[in-house]
Amino acid sequence: MKVALLGYSGSGKTTIVAALSGKRHESFDPLKPAVVNVKIHESRLKTIADIVKPQKTTEAEITLVDMKGVQESTGFDEKLIEIAVLQDRIAFVVPSFSAEKKGASELGSLYLEMIYRDQERIKNILEKRRDEILHGKRKKGMEEDFLKKCLSMLEQEKFLSSLEMDSQQKSFLGSLGLITAKKFFVIVNGKSDPEIGNSCQMYNLGFCQIDAENVDNHQIDLFWNQFLKAAGLIRFYTILGKETRCWLLPEGSTVLDAAATIHTDIAAGFVRADVVKFEDFTALGSFSACREKGLLRSESKTGIVNDGDIIHIHSTR
Numbered sequence: 001m002k003v004a005l006l007g008y009s010g011s012g013k014t015t016i017v018a019a020l021s022g023k024r025h026e027s028f029d030p031l032k033p034a035v036v037n038v039k040i041h042e043s044r045l046k047t048i049a050d051i052v053k054p055q056k057t058t059e060a061e062i063t064l065v066d067m068k069g070v071q072e073s074t075g076f077d078e079k080l081i082e083i084a085v086l087q088d089r090i091a092f093v094v095p096s097f098s099a100e101k102k103g104a105s106e107l108g109s110l111y112l113e114m115i116y117r118d119q120e121r122i123k124n125i126l127e128k129r130r131d132e133i134l135h136g137k138r139k140k141g142m143e144e145d146f147l148k149k150c151l152s153m154l155e156q157e158k159f160l161s162s163l164e165m166d167s168q169q170k171s172f173l174g175s176l177g178l179i180t181a182k183k184f185f186v187i188v189n190g191k192s193d194p195e196i197g198n199s200c201q202m203y204n205l206g207f208c209q210i211d212a213e214n215v216d217n218h219q220i221d222l223f224w225n226q227f228l229k230a231a232g233l234i235r236f237y238t239i240l241g242k243e244t245r246c247w248l249l250p251e252g253s254t255v256l257d258a259a260a261t262i263h264t265d266i267a268a269g270f271v272r273a274d275v276v277k278f279e280d281f282t283a284l285g286s287f288s289a290c291r292e293k294g295l296l297r298s299e300s301k302t303g304i305v306n307d308g309d310i311i312h313i314h315s316t317r
């Protein structure tokens with residue numbers, strides 16, 4: 001799971017990555033951003049491990065892509081946007097640590113930059129298609145109408161991710177490299193700011209907050225909770241032999257997706273999954289105690305995973 005950090009210069013992206021990874025990573029070539037794997041330090045895994053006492057606990061990892069910022073007055077180069085589009089999620093990073101920095105106004109500029117970029121891109125795509133239709137190289141299809149609908153959405157200053165789409169339209173949009181079709185959220189670097197909160201609400205973006213230069217373990221735990229929620233990610237846990245482990249999944253994923261995250265073989269031989277809630281497991285202390293109380297769910301492939309589920313997959317492999 002790769003998350004691009006996108007924000008204007010000095011918003012604190014590199015400082016955030018340092019606070020979360022424990023080490024400062026610098027890249028001096030904007031087209032080769034620092035790509036840093038960060039372990040998600042969080043308290044639930046520790047609570048489970050205190051009960052299970054495994055030989056090994058393994059935290060979930062997330063990859064942060066620290067994009068070099070630009071001045072707000074300059075705007076992002078297309079090449080930088082293209083790097084961001086390749087990531088799974090994009091976080092706008094806005095500053096809230098000094099009176100000179102206006103995070104809410106930076107957020108507004110970032111938001112509009114993405115909208116204008118996609119408007120231009122769709123206009124170019126439509127023009128090219130019109131040309132091809134005119135010269136008999138392409139038949140007019142549903143795509144042109146759909147693209148016009150997308151354009152009108154952008155003209156209303158709305159991200160394409162908020163458009164109702166079927167899976168075919170989704171993959172069509174995905175193939176066009178449109179940035180506003182991606183899942184975005186906001187990281188506020190510094191103290192919480194109601195003005196930034198209001199903007200996030202207006203733009204329909206989830207947000208999380210970190211004071212990157214003053215973090216302690218408790219704050220990091222809270223931050224990851226907020227971050228994952230805003231990014232539309234959930235955590236599930238496995239207790240397998242010697243190892244207790246935390247994993248990430250996009251929200252709405254099935255137990256089969258969970259199996260595939262662990263290993264493609266486990267997914268291929270999937271039979272069923274036993275699932276208990278973190279709260280039930282920690283209150284009762286074992287899977288068997290949860291089963292006795294009727295608190296163990298037996299799920300088929302399509303069962304949905306919830307944040308905090310502890311999953312035991314039965315597989316023929």
Ligand SMILES: Nc1nc2c(ncn2[C@@H]2O[C@H](COP(=O)(O)OP(=O)(O)OP(=O)(O)O)[C@@H](O)[C@H]2O)c(=O)[nH]1
Pocket residue numbers: 007008009010011012013014015016067068069070097189190210211212213214
């Ligand atoms: N007080 C305070 N200062 C911060 C915080 N985060 C960053 N700074 C300061 O802001 C400056 C820029 O931080 P960076 O993390 O390098 O910013 P960046 O977003 O990576 O900037 P670019 O790489 O140029 O895009 C540094 O001098 C940091 O010390 C914070 O949470 N609190």
Ligand SMILES: [Mg+2]
Pocket residue numbers: 013014015066067068069
């Ligand atoms: Mg930086």
